[in-house]
Amino acid sequence: MQKFWLAIDCGGTYLKAGLYDDTGQEYHIERHALQTLSTSPGYAERDMNDLWCSCVQTIKALLKNTRIRSTQIQGIGISAQGKGLFLLDKQDQPLGNAILSSDRRALTIVKRWQEEKIPEKIYPITRQTVWTGHPASILRWLKKNDRRRYDDIGCVMMAHDYLRWRLTEQKGCEKSNISESNLYNIVAEHYDPQLMKLLGVAEIEHALPPVVGSTEICGTITNAVAKLTGLAEGTPVVGGVFDVVSTAICAGLRDEHTINAVMGTWAVTTGLANQIKDHEAHPYVYGCYVQDGQYIVHEASPTSSANLEWVTAQFGKMGFDEINQAIEALPKVSSDVIFLPFLYGSNAGLDMTGGFYGLQSIHTKAHMLQAVYEGVVFSHMTHITRILERFTGVKKLRVTGGPAHSKIWMQILADVSGLTLEMPKVEETACLGAALVAQVGTGIWATIQEAQAQLTYPINVLEPDRSAYTAYQKKYRHYQYLIEALQFYHTRINQEKR
Structure with missing residues (x-):
C-alpha cells in the first residue's frame, strides 16, 4: 500500500487537511472555512470547540473522498498561525474563545509597556x-x-498545540511557536520566570506545558479521536510548526543566501540565521527553527493581501482575475493615488490606520485597485529592506502566498524592489511544511534539509522592469512622506488626549 503523511494547516480563514507521499507530492486537499468572531472593536476570536469540529470534519472528508485506508497514514503534522492564545481551564476544558494573533485589545497595555x-x-x-x-x-x-x-487558566497553548492536544490528549508548546511568545528565553532556550514577572503574568508559570520539538513525536491518535475521524488509533503526531516556518521550508530556505517574502494576511519577510547577533541595525524578530542551531529571522506586519479582500468586498466581491485585468489595462505607476494597507494593523506605529490619499474625480476603481497592489508592496518593502540589511548579498527574493499567483502584482514587487523574484509553485506551503516535519519525525528523512532536497516543483522567475524602477522609487518615497506626515498627525492627536 502507498504510504501517506497527513498535514493539517490552521490558518486565518481556512482549516486545511492534505495527504502527501514520501516525495512531498500532494495527493489531495480538503478545506473548511473558519469563522473569526469580533464581539468588540479590535477583537478577533475563535470558538475552540467549533475549530475542533472543523478539524474532525475536514479529516473525515479527506478520508472519505480519497478512500485511502487509515493505516496508510504514517504520521501527522500540524502547521498554524503563530502567537495568539488558546487556553484550557483547570478541568482541561476550553476557557472561553481563543484570542487570535490579529486581536488588538491589548493595545493600551502595549503602549504602556513602550x-x-x-x-x-x-x-x-x-x-x-x-x-x-x-x-x-x-x-x-x-x-x-x-x-x-485569568485565575482559572490551567494550560497555555497556541493553535497547533491545541489541535495536537485534541488529537493525542498530550499537552505541549511547540518550540518554533512558543519561542516567539515573549514567555521564552531564546538564548537559554527555556521558559523564563523573570520575563513573566517583568510582564506582570508570573502567575501563569504553572500553566505552561513542556516545550516540544517540531519533528518530535508528541503523542498518538487516541481511540476516541479514531472513532470520530476515521484515523487509525496509534498514528504518531509530531510537534508541528509555526506557519511562517512551514513556508520557509517550502520556499527552499537553507542558509543565509536566500530570503522569502510571504504575502498572505500578513506581510512577512524571513531568512535563516546560524546565530543570534547583538547590536544589529534593527530589532529583528528571531524564532527557533526546525533544525537545531538555526533561527528564523523575520520582519512582519498584518499589512498584506487581507487589505485587498476588504477593499474588493466594498466593490461587490470582484474576482482575482477581474482585478488583475483592470490593473493590467492601466499604465505602470499611472496615478498619484496612495493606499496605506493598515486596515488590520501597521508597521508604522500603533496608531496608524489605513486609507487612500490623492483621490480625484478623474480616478477610477482600477486606479484604486492599482494603488492597493502598490501599497501592499510598499509595506512589504519596509520589511524586505530591513531584512536585506541583515542578510547582505542576497540578489533573489522568493515569494509565496496568494498574490504570488498574480503576475501583475509580482511585477510591481519586482519593479519596486529591483530584485529578481522566484515563485515556487507550491499550492499549500503550510500543509506541505507540516507533512515534511511529520516525515522527519517518523524517520523517513534524517533532517529537514534531506526532506527539502527531494522536493521537485517548478519555480517561476520574474525580472524587474528597470524603466519602471525609477518611477516606483519616486512613488515609494511619497508613500513614506505620507506616513511621516500622519505620524505627526497622530502625535498631535495623542497630545490633545492627555
Whole structure:
C-alpha cells in the first residue's frame, strides 16, 4: 500500500487537511472555512470547540473522498498561525474563545509597556518586540480585565498545540511557536520566570506545558479521536510548526543566501540565521527553527493581501482575475493615488490606520485597485529592506502566498524592489511544511534539509522592469512622506488626549 503523511494547516480563514507521499507530492486537499468572531472593536476570536469540529470534519472528508485506508497514514503534522492564545481551564476544558494573533485589545497595555521601556528590557532575552498578538500581551490584558478567567487558566497553548492536544490528549508548546511568545528565553532556550514577572503574568508559570520539538513525536491518535475521524488509533503526531516556518521550508530556505517574502494576511519577510547577533541595525524578530542551531529571522506586519479582500468586498466581491485585468489595462505607476494597507494593523506605529490619499474625480476603481497592489508592496518593502540589511548579498527574493499567483502584482514587487523574484509553485506551503516535519519525525528523512532536497516543483522567475524602477522609487518615497506626515498627525492627536 502507498504510504501517506497527513498535514493539517490552521490558518486565518481556512482549516486545511492534505495527504502527501514520501516525495512531498500532494495527493489531495480538503478545506473548511473558519469563522473569526469580533464581539468588540479590535477583537478577533475563535470558538475552540467549533475549530475542533472543523478539524474532525475536514479529516473525515479527506478520508472519505480519497478512500485511502487509515493505516496508510504514517504520521501527522500540524502547521498554524503563530502567537495568539488558546487556553484550557483547570478541568482541561476550553476557557472561553481563543484570542487570535490579529486581536488588538491589548493595545493600551502595549503602549504602556513602550512608555516604560519594557521592549528594551526584554528584547535581549526574547528577541521579540512587544505586540498586541503575543500570548504575554493577551495574558496581561486578561489579568487586568477578566481576572476570574485569568485565575482559572490551567494550560497555555497556541493553535497547533491545541489541535495536537485534541488529537493525542498530550499537552505541549511547540518550540518554533512558543519561542516567539515573549514567555521564552531564546538564548537559554527555556521558559523564563523573570520575563513573566517583568510582564506582570508570573502567575501563569504553572500553566505552561513542556516545550516540544517540531519533528518530535508528541503523542498518538487516541481511540476516541479514531472513532470520530476515521484515523487509525496509534498514528504518531509530531510537534508541528509555526506557519511562517512551514513556508520557509517550502520556499527552499537553507542558509543565509536566500530570503522569502510571504504575502498572505500578513506581510512577512524571513531568512535563516546560524546565530543570534547583538547590536544589529534593527530589532529583528528571531524564532527557533526546525533544525537545531538555526533561527528564523523575520520582519512582519498584518499589512498584506487581507487589505485587498476588504477593499474588493466594498466593490461587490470582484474576482482575482477581474482585478488583475483592470490593473493590467492601466499604465505602470499611472496615478498619484496612495493606499496605506493598515486596515488590520501597521508597521508604522500603533496608531496608524489605513486609507487612500490623492483621490480625484478623474480616478477610477482600477486606479484604486492599482494603488492597493502598490501599497501592499510598499509595506512589504519596509520589511524586505530591513531584512536585506541583515542578510547582505542576497540578489533573489522568493515569494509565496496568494498574490504570488498574480503576475501583475509580482511585477510591481519586482519593479519596486529591483530584485529578481522566484515563485515556487507550491499550492499549500503550510500543509506541505507540516507533512515534511511529520516525515522527519517518523524517520523517513534524517533532517529537514534531506526532506527539502527531494522536493521537485517548478519555480517561476520574474525580472524587474528597470524603466519602471525609477518611477516606483519616486512613488515609494511619497508613500513614506505620507506616513511621516500622519505620524505627526497622530502625535498631535495623542497630545490633545492627555
